[in-house]
Amino acid sequence: MERLPWLRRGFAPVLCVLLVLLAQVADSYTQYIVNLALIYVVIGVGLNFLLGYAGQFAFAHAALMGIGAYTTALLTSRLYWSFWLCLPLSGVVAAALGALGALPAMRMKRVYLALVTLAFAQLVVWVLVNWNVVTLGTDGVDVPAPMLFGWRVKGDTSVFYVVLPCTALMYWLAKRILESRIGRAFVTIRENEIVARCNGINVARTKTVVFALSAFYAGIGGSLYALTLGFIVPDAFGLSQLVLHFSIVVLGGLLSLSGAAIGAVVLTALPELLRDLQALQEIIYGLVLMVVILVMPQGIAGLLKRWGVLPREVLARNWRALARETP
Amino acid sequence: MNLVTLLVAGLANGSLYALVALGLVLIYKTHDLVNFAHGEILMAGGFIGFTAYQTMHLPYPVAFLLAIALGGLLGAVIELVAFRRVADQHHITLAMVTVGLSVFMKGIARVPFGTDIYTFPPAFSADRITLGSAVIAPQHLLTIGIAALLTLLLFLFFRYTTLGKQMRATQQNITGARLVGINTGRVFSSTWSLAAALGAGAGVLAAPLSLLYPDMGTNFLLKGFAAAVLGGFESVPGAIIGGFLVGIIEMLFGGYVSTAFQQVSAFFIIIVILFIRPNGLFGRRAVARV
Secondary structure, eight states, X not given: OOOOHHHHTTHHHHHHHHHHHHHHHOOHHHHHHHHHHHHHHHHHHHHHIIXXXXXXOOOOHXXXXXXXXXXXXXXXXXXXXOHHHHHXXXXXHHHHHHHTTHHHHHHOOHHHHHHHHHHHHHHHHHHHHHOHHHHXXXXXXXXXXXXXXXXXXOSHHHHHHHHHHHHHHHHHHHHHHHHSHHHHHHHHHHHOHHHHHHTTXXXXXXXXXXXXXXXXXXXXXXXXXXXXXXXXXXXXXXXXXXXXXXXXXHHHOTTOHHHHHHHHHHHHHHHHHTTTOXXXXXXXXXXXXXXXXXXXXXXXXXXXXXXXXXXXXXXXXXXXXXXXXXX | OOHHHHHHHHHHHHHHHHHHHXXXXXXXXXXXXXXXXXXXXXXXXXXXXXXXXXXXXXXXXXXXXXXXHHHHHHXXXXXXXXXTTTTTSOHHHHHHHHHHHHHHHXXXXXXXXXXXXXXXXXXXXXXXXXXXXXXXXXHHXXXXXXXXXXXXXXXXXHHHOHXXXXXXXXXXXXXXXHHTTOOHHHHHHHHHHHHHHHHHXXXXXHHHHSOBOTTTHHHHHHHHHHHHHHHTSSOHHHHHHXXXXXXXXXXXXXXXXXXXXXXXXXXHHHHHHHHHSTTTTTOOOOOOOO
């Protein structure tokens, strides 16, 4: 059933080369959109671990992205730490806080977990707004351009050469993790925790790992976001950011790495095309979201898999049957 | 601030949260779905009421009933168009359809009403009532009264009418309900219209207390969601008590601790409560079958 195998083989390197070529000719604005899309690939992949693969209905992703962005922004602008140290550190800080999300996830299911994580997210934004002394509140923080071997990373094209390798690395890492034992453990937990336990999976540890991993991606994404924008405010990490993250994962396809990437590109480009008309932008965004989900409930990636353009992912088999059984 | 003043204001806000929570719980119980567009249904109700009362100069009760009726119709249409065909999909997928709907409705509302903020005058221009040292706004009392009335009607509806009993049966066991000949499709659309009517009614009541603008629904959705979860998400009395609790907690924090903390205080309390009782105050422990 697998058609177009040539398209698939070496697809990712070809895409990277194409993006590099595009960077040679693109104007600053286009480049900025490309950078954003790449960052949202990282964010989307991170959320898909939690939402798609492990089936945890958690709402803190935007706040964790904010924590990553603020870690980078504050440490580089106020303590003059190197960006290259802050980038991984942002991921680690977000992961540490994100792992806390595993605590309620041990005891609560679905809506309760959703609310606790949502409440946590609201509290984070509230702290960012009100802890003026440290975060500068609603005034926002400027992010200084980092130095790399005496070369100043300034301007959208330079930023692109930082973001692209990071995204590629994170994507490759995600692929490796999902193919490993721990990736299968995520899916088993989503399907049935008792079955997972019977198969020798440490549910508590696996949940902690998936929450931390997902938050790590959010933190790295947030750090790159701070670099790309150069200026961040707390409101950027509120509910609309969260809606965007969820849309990316669901529109692209839950349970699909390439789906998160497709969703990120579509949903970054779409609002930019209509940026001058807020009402129209919302109407089209909402319609696209509804229609795509109603017509292809497994997202764009699900459709492409059915057509044989994308490879089937072993972990995603029997999705419909699974959807009915998951409590 | 005076304690009684705060409590009355808290109860008024809380009864709005309770109405929103009731709508969320009703849909959750029949459809197993969190309706993230409920805040926008509330917003739609507010604007329908505003148009009828301010622009068309209809009397307040007529405007209120019109908002409820059109809200109910809206709910039925949403169910029929968007959810009938995909009801057996994964709950995250269904939730995303409601998120799309929420963004869509905000966009629609911005076409005639723009980005302006509208004020909705209170139902009657009576003076503030002073009771000892407490000051009570009549609009607060009206809100509490109407919310209580709607809740009572809802209770009677579920208890004594055939449709209400059919709805409860469908909530308990959908296959069983179908087996005994209940038209579950009709139950789905009635549930949606009932929930949406409650939301639209809450919108008309909420508009004078908050302000009227296309994004007004988000705050009410969050608080209503909090109230519903606090009450256990499957319990109708739980949703109402949860709503009152959220409203009162908020007001007390705002009055005695810090106004900056008011917006998030309810969430803070809820995190604590859910760690102690993971299924909400009135929720039953979920039993998982292998």
